[in-house]
Amino acid sequence: MCFIHADHHLSRRSFLQQFSVGTxxxxxxxxxxxxxxxxxxxxxxxxxxxPDVVIPVADTDPPGSVTTxxxxxxxxxxxxxxxxxxxVTVREGRAVQFLCRDALDIGTAAQTLTPSGILTLDLGxxxxxxxxxxxxxxxxxxxxxxEILDVAPLVDFGYVTIGPALGLFGGLRPDILAxxxxxxxxxxxxxxxxxxxxxxxxxxxxxxxxxxxxxxxxFDKGQRTGFAQFVGKDTGKKAKIPIAPFMGVYGVAPxxxxxxxxxxxxxNGGMGGNMDIKQFTKGSRLYFPVLTEGAKFxxxxxxxxxxxxxxxxxxxETLMAVTCTFRIIRDTIIESxxxxxxxxxxxxxxxxxxxxxxxxxxxxxxxxxLMEDAKRAVRDMIEWLVVDQGLSLHEAYAICSVAGDLKIxxxxxxxxxxxxxxxxxxxxx
Numbered sequence: 001m002c003f004i005h006a007d008h009h010l011s012r013r014s015f016l017q018q019f020s021v022g023t024x025x026x027x028x029x030x031x032x033x034x035x036x037x038x039x040x041x042x043x044x045x046x047x048x049x050x051p052d053v054v055i056p057v058a059d060t061d062p063p064g065s066v067t068t069x070x071x072x073x074x075x076x077x078x079x080x081x082x083x084x085x086x087x088v089t090v091r092e093g094r095a096v097q098f099l100c101r102d103a104l105d106i107g108t109a110a111q112t113l114t115p116s117g118i119l120t121l122d123l124g125x126x127x128x129x130x131x132x133x134x135x136x137x138x139x140x141x142x143x144x145x146x147e148i149l150d151v152a153p154l155v156d157f158g159y160v161t162i163g164p165a166l167g168l169f170g171g172l173r174p175d176i177l178a179x180x181x182x183x184x185x186x187x188x189x190x191x192x193x194x195x196x197x198x199x200x201x202x203x204x205x206x207x208x209x210x211x212x213x214x215x216x217x218x219f220d221k222g223q224r225t226g227f228a229q230f231v232g233k234d235t236g237k238k239a240k241i242p243i244a245p246f247m248g249v250y251g252v253a254p255x256x257x258x259x260x261x262x263x264x265x266x267x268n269g270g271m272g273g274n275m276d277i278k279q280f281t282k283g284s285r286l287y288f289p290v291l292t293e294g295a296k297f298x299x300x301x302x303x304x305x306x307x308x309x310x311x312x313x314x315x316x317e318t319l320m321a322v323t324c325t326f327r328i329i330r331d332t333i334i335e336s337x338x339x340x341x342x343x344x345x346x347x348x349x350x351x352x353x354x355x356x357x358x359x360x361x362x363x364x365x366x367x368x369x370l371m372e373d374a375k376r377a378v379r380d381m382i383e384w385l386v387v388d389q390g391l392s393l394h395e396a397y398a399i400c401s402v403a404g405d406l407k408i409x410x411x412x413x414x415x416x417x418x419x420x421x422x423x424x425x426x427x428x429x
Contacts, residue, residue: 355426
C-alpha cells in the first residue's frame with residue numbers, strides 16, 4: 001500500500017501544508033480538541049474554509065470550542081471493536097470535526113495509480129476510520145442521533161477503481177459461479193488478465209485491456225455543490241458529474257466483543273458500517289442504536305458523488321472532512337440505523353435545467369432474482385453508453401457507479417421483479 005503520508009521523512013505539518021491547509025490549520029491539527037473558529041464564524045476545515053452553519057455551543061463550553069479528530073495525518077482504526085479506546089469523549093451538542101482519509105488509504109498515490117497496481121492493493125487496509133468518539137451518558141438501550149453539519153473535500157481530486165474481485169461483476173461473491181465471472185462477463189469488466197491471454201487463437205487478434213482501471217475526477221478543495229469534472233481515461237470523453245459529498249461509513253461500536261470489518265455493514269447488531277447511502281449528506285440526521293457505553297462513533301470513506309448502488313465498488317473516492325453533533329435519545333430501541341435526510345436524490349438536485357431537459361437513460365432487468373436483474377440493467381446501460389456516447393466499457397461502468405441510480409422498480413409481479421437504472425443524459429459534453 002503506497003501513501004505519501006507513510007513517508008517518515010515528511011513531517012505532518014509539511015504534509016498538511018502541501019494540501020494548502022495553511023499554517024493556522026496545521027497548528028490546530030497538532031492537537032486534538034483545538035479551537036478552530038468562534039461560533040459566529042462557523043467551524044474551519046483544513047483546506048476548505050468554513051461551512052455555512054453556526055455550530056451551537058453549550059453554555060459551559062469556552063466560546064467557539066469544537067473538537068477535531070485527526071484521522072487525516074494518521075490511520076486511527078479500520079476495524080470495529082468495542083474495546084478500542086475512544087480518541088475523545090464529548091458531551092451532547094458538542095461539534096466534532098472528523099478529518100478522514102480515502103477508502104483505499106492511497107491518498108495522492110491515486111493520481112499515479114496504474115491499472116496493474118489495482119491488483120496489488122492491500123484490501124486488508126480498506127476503510128481507515130476516524131474515531132471512535134465517545135458521547136458522555138450514552139448507554140445500551142439508547143439511540144444516538146448524529147446530525148451532519150458539513151461535508152467537504154480536503155483535496156481537489158477523487159478516483160474510481162475497477163478490478164476483477166469487487167463490484168457488481170466481480171468474482172468475490174458468495175455464489176458458486178463467482179470464479180467463472182471472468183469468462184461469462186465482458187472481459188474488460190471482470191478479466192484480471194489485461195493484454196494477450198495464453199491459449200487465445202488466433203494469437204495476433206486484437207484484445208481488450210482487462211478489468212483493472214483507474215479514472216480520476218477533479219473538483220475544488222472545499223467544494224460542496226456543482227460538478228466534478230470527468231475526462232475519460234480511455235477515450236477523452238468529457239462529462240460533468242453532479243456532486244453531493246457524503247461519508248460512506250458511519251457507525252458505532254458493535255454489540256459483542258471482537259473485531260469486525262466495515263464490509264459488510266451491520267454484521268453485529270445495528271451498528272452501521274459501509275452503508276454507502278448517498279442520501280446521508282449535509283443536513284441529515286442519522287440514528288444508531290447504542291450498543292456499548294459511550295456509543296463510540298466513527299466515520300470514514302468520503303465520497304464526492306455516487307449513484308444508488310455504487311455498482312463498480314467505488315464512488316468518487318476522496319479525503320474528506322465531516323462535522324457532526326450528537327444527541328442521545330434515552331431508552332429507545334431500534335433494530336438498525338435510520339435517518340431523516342434532506343433529499344431523496346441529492347445529486348440530481350444539482351443538475352441544471354438544460355441538463356434535465358435532455359432526460360435520462362433508463363434500462364431494466366426483469367427476472368426472479370433481484371441481483372441478476374440488477375446485472376441485466378447495468379449491462380444494458382453500459383452497452384447503451386458505449387454505443388450512444390462513445391465511452392469505453394471501463395468508462396461507462398465508472399459513470400454507472402458515480403452517476404447511475406439502480407433501483408427496485410417493483411416486487412409485486414410474481415415470479416418476476418423489475419430493477420431499473422437511470423443515468424442523466426445531460427451530464428455528457
